[in-house]
Amino acid sequence: MESQLRLKSRQGRWVVVAAALGSGMAMLDGTVVNVALPSIGRDLDASLAQLQWTLNAYLLTLAGLILLGGSLGDRYGRRRIFVLGVCWFAAASGLCAIAPTIDLLIAARALQGIGGALLTPGSLALLQASFHPDDRSAAVGAWSGLGGVATAVGPILGGWLVSGPGWRWIFVINLPVAVLVGVLTLRHVPESRDEQATGRFDVPGAVLAALALGGVTYALTAAGGKVTAAVWVSAGAGVLLGAAFVAVERRSPQPMMPLELFDSRLFSTINLVTLGVYGALGGVFFFLQVQLQTVAGFEPLVAGVAFAPVTVLMLLLSARSGRLASRIGPRLQLTAGPLVAAGGVLLMLRIGPHASYWADVLPAAVVFGVGLTALVAPLTATVLAAVPVHRAGIASGVNNAAARAAGLLAVAALPLLTGLSGDQYQVPSSVDSAFRTAVGICAGLLVASGLLALVTVPGRPPTPTAEPDSTWYCGTTGPPVDPGHERPGSTV
Structure with a gap:
């Protein structure tokens, strides 16, 4: 059943705020970490390759799983998956904030990307499913405008935090925002799902996509130091996994990326x-x-x-x-x-x-x-x-x-x-x-x-x-x- 929320209603405004804060949290982390990289490198004695992975671990899981995240919301409930993504993202942010070594920070960033893949498509899906058709464009316009503000504020906030209390606070700040988003979502956002969804997910496609990207990314990053046998193996595996991804997508009844x-x-x-x-x-x-x-x-x-x-x-x-x-x-x-x-x-x-x-x-x-x-x-x-x-x-x-x-x-x-x-x-x-x-x-x-x-x-x-x-x-x-x-x- 289609929801009929109006943007001018109190509940409608809270739905936009919840969706914008959720996606804004992910946007913020996409911008503030760049500002913090030199400080992270000095504090954790990281190499350039490790700093690259601080960014790429997040992007890898996000890019590989973002389409699957949207499908999960359709099947199991968009509000449920959105809240799960917010909680996951917050927990991973906490791990980033306390990471004692660069390797643990990279692992926590990969977990953050999984949370981002769950909440990013869900934030817009909530608006699409919750609002009356006449108000959807206006609601998404407000959401996008607020997201633009988050993009603009991100580097400024990141610079201030890095210069002041330290780079770990760029992750700590996600925790109170996540609590607020979770409370607003559970209180004001109606649940919705696609009743025609079959429950089939292209998990093999998502896994192959992530592994193919990971193999190529590792090869390119590791080759900056010395081209070893592991670099060639990783590059070859990435290419082969990419070919396997195309083959799986061609044969899958519900592909993550329809090749047609x-x-x-x-x-x-x-x-x-x-x-x-x-x-x-x-x-x-x-x-x-x-x-x-x-x-x-x-x-x-x-x-x-x-x-x-x-x-x-x-x-x-x-x-x-x-x-x-x-x-x-x-x-x-x-x-x-x-x-x-x-x-x-x-x-x-x-x-x-x-x-x-x-x-x-x-x-x-x-x-x-x-x-x-x-x-x-x-x-x-x-x-x-x-x-x-x-x-x-x-x-x-x-x-x-x-x-x-x-x-x-x-x-x-x-x-x-x-x-x-x-x-x-x-x-x-x-x-x-x-x-x-x-x-x-x-x-x-x-x-x-x-x-x-x-x-x-x-x-x-x-x-x-x-x-x-x-x-x-x-x-x-x-x-x-x-x-x-x-x-x-x-x-x-």
Whole structure:
């Protein structure tokens, strides 16, 4: 039975707050950890590879399990799985906060990713299932706007915590937020599920996807030190497991990633554009914080605030960007956006020893932000327009997983490609040299993505098979997740 909550009702407002706080908690951890990496490395005597895994352990389990998390909510109850994800995420955050060694921190971060995979798709699914159809777009717009605020506040809060009480507090702060989210959800959010769900889950597909990504990621990360037999074995296993994943998805009656989606040329190419764009983003944000703190000498708080203009621009202009694409077609913005963003990345070459925020950092942040603002909303809308309406949810989920996987692989591969390894992340000259190489690679990824869009994306406005639920697009770690359903009789 479909819920009929109205956004203006007291209960409706609390539902939006609960969903936004839950997803915001996961967004916050996706941004604040970058700011804390240099401090974590010094405190726990970590190598660069271990710092990479501090990010990648989270991204690996999140990317591998996020589609499965949405399916579990459909079958067993979206509120139940959302609350489970919040509790899991909080428990893992507590383990992160008390981790005495870098290896235990990495393990706790992997557990955090599992919690994120349960709560991230569930936060939007709660809104879709709870609100009257006339209020869903407004509810998701409010949710997305609040999520944008969390994205903007994350680096600032992280910088303040790292500079003040210490990096462990970036995880401690999740605990009271999780308690609040759990109480609000249980008190105000109605339970919902898909009555047509069969209970079958593509567990083999999820496991193979995670193991394939893990094998390739380990090989890229370990190769930064020395190419050993274990590196080759891991790389080979990752490739073979990836091939096994494709075979399983082809034969599964309910695949996690239906391969027929890629029969659409537009869907295939727009996901390639996503891989390039979000791979560049992952690489830029990984190296940027180390460059700002180790080379430019910025305090963590200042480094965290440095690129806040990017999120501010997206908050202010993303809705206009989405409307423009719907009028003129997405090709112009999906071509110009990555090219402008690449220009912003190249401006980061000005960030070096004794860099000035106003002269060297802010111009790069503004140009980079303008480029992202131009491309993110049309990118998500084009994914939805590339498939029939009843497949919009899974298409958006696949695109989100692609974005997460791109960031994961970029963080694993770029230190190898730039020659940075061991404890060189603490040596300003080594970091500066690697940063400049990484900037060139990331700018090249963005340029390639823009050119690919130029030759593959239609210039006319797409025929919308699924309207986006919101014109706010604030996330830079991954596109919005739309956990809609394929079955026409769905309650969502």
